[in-house]
Amino acid sequence: MRSSIDEVTVKLDVSLRDCELLLKIGELYDEGPLDDTSTCVELQRLLAWLEISHTEAKILALDGLLEALNKDEKRVVSMLGRDNVSAVVQLLTAPWPEVIRDKAATVVCHVVVVKGSSNAWQLLESEVTIPPLIRLMAKSDSQKAVVTLHHLSSTSLNTAWVIVSHGGIGPLIDMCCLKKGDSVSQSAAAGTLKNISAAPHVRQLLADHGTIGAMVSLLHCADALRESKEHAAECLINFTSSGNDDCLRRAVVAEGGLYALLLYLGDTDWHEAGVRAIRNLVGVISTTTSGDTTMMMKRLGGERRCVPLLVRTMWEVDSPQVSNSAREVAVQMLASLATYPPNAMKMGEDLGCVAGLVHRLDPDRYNNTIYKHAIQCLLSLASTSKRCREIMTVLRGSRHLRKLSDMNVEGATELLHRLEGGRLRSLFGIRKM
Known part of the structure; x- marks a missing residue:
């Protein structure tokens, strides 16, 4: 009997509180329709209805708030205070029906996108908001929840x-x-994973x-979507950055990241993200490092059909913004592989590869980074077969190498010596072209 009385008392208390709130905002008076200019009064009523205990009242309030946001998003968000946002955030929690949580997530998404008052924004950044958004995303695939997290x-x-500590990685x-x-x-x-991978202390967990x-x-x-692929490439930039342990860069290569980035490089007009990620990977398969792990990375690079894509990049990248960067990183990666x-044997058999590298020896057309890496690569190819050296000679590689040798470019004299059979004239009195 006592428990029944207590239950009724609680319900009466809640109903009295709701009635007091309605009286306070004038909802129980017959005041007639509101004037169209009474936006502030109407918003206050909607926000008050959010605090009513009944589910139907909260749904009506959220619907009205969303309608107001769709009409004048910036103005409505600017009128929301910390308490208002807190009331909406509380509706993201599990006790409320999914329809309420999804509508609340949509309201929160509006606030986040517009970035309203600073107090409301600080509340949204706190741990109060993120965990229920993750649960909503995981359970109902809420688009608004993941957009808000982004x-x-x-x-x-x-x-x-x-995000990581509350189990957000898996659903993302x-x-x-x-x-x-x-x-x-x-x-x-993808954008959320890119953003959180910028924090070094969570990268290994993400991996x-x-x-x-x-x-x-x-x-x-x-x-x-093109935007999704850009997020993915930028995420791989974070995983391959110089501040990481080499194991993360090796993991990118082992997962086929180099091949995927090269495909991305060839299929888009804007290549900067792909170029930066590939440039980061050069370090893990550098020409100056050795060892079983490094050789394994170079072997994987060759086996994953990366060489033809690198050759294509070296020849075909035409975007005026990044063409030199793309060619440069392609030649550098070829030199490493x-x-x-x-x-080297596969590259030596590819006429397009050899021709492209010889073409990049021209100091009048390409910068020193490109022709230096081209020389390194051709030195490796020249060691594989006599036929490869003959192709370089037929393509008039010696002409460019003479200029580079006069410029004291590292490796130019050595490669010229190999192509011309060690004759003394390759070192003295070379005829100027």
């Missing part, structure tokens, strides 16, 4: 650990692989959960 993760690296990867969600969700998920493989798969996905003898 925007939140772009504001501060502190959100990276919150599932959306990247289109196991859940749609193309918009896929792009937002352990399969983020690298997901980004590589996304670069291969023909139906993915060529120090592994089986790769």
Whole structure:
């Protein structure tokens, strides 16, 4: 009997509180329709309805708030205070029906995108908001939840650990692989992983959960939005940055990241993200390093059909913004791969590869980085066969090498000596062209 009385008392208290709130905002008075100019009064009523205990009241309030946001997003967001945003955030939690949580996530998404008052924004950045968004994303594939996480993760690296520690990696990867969600969700998920991978302390955890493989798969996905692929390439930039342990860069190569980045380089008009990621990978398969691990990386680079793509990049990249950068990184990567003898043999048999490298020896057309790496690569190829040296000679490589030798470019004299059979005139009194 006592428990029944207590239950009724609680319900009466809640109903009395709701009635007091309604009286306070005038909802129980017959005041007639509001004037169209009473936006502030109407918004206050909607926000008050959010605090009513009944589910129907909250749904009506959220619908009205979303309608107001769609009409004048910036103005409505600017009128929301910390308490208002807190009331909406509380609706993201599990006790409320999914329809309420999804509508609340949409409101939060509006606030995040517009970045309203500073107090409201600080609340959204806190650990109060992110965990329920992750749960909503994981359970109902909410597009608004993942879009909100994307925007939140772009504001501060502190959100990276919150997302990771509350189990956000798995659902984000599932959306990247289109196991859940749609193309918009896929792009937002990839953008979120890119943002949190900028925090060095979570990169290994991301790699352990399969983020690298997901980004590589996304670069291969023909139906993915261009923005999604750009996020994936930029995420791989973070994994291959110089501040990391080499194991992360090796993991990118082992997962087929080099091949995927080269495909991305050839299929888009803007290549900067792909160029930067590939440039980072050069270090792990450098021409100046040796050892079993390095050779394994070079072997993988050759076996993953990267050489033809590098040759294509060396010849065909025409974007005026990054063409030199793309060619430069392609020649540098070829030089690195060529120090592994089986790769050098394959390159030596490829007339397009040899011709492209000889063409890049021209100091009047290319910068010193390009022709220096071209010389390194051709030195490796010249050691593989007499036929390869003959092709270089037929392509008039000696003409460029004489100029480079006069410029004291490292390796030019040695390569010229090999092509001309060690004759003394390769070192003295060379005829100027």
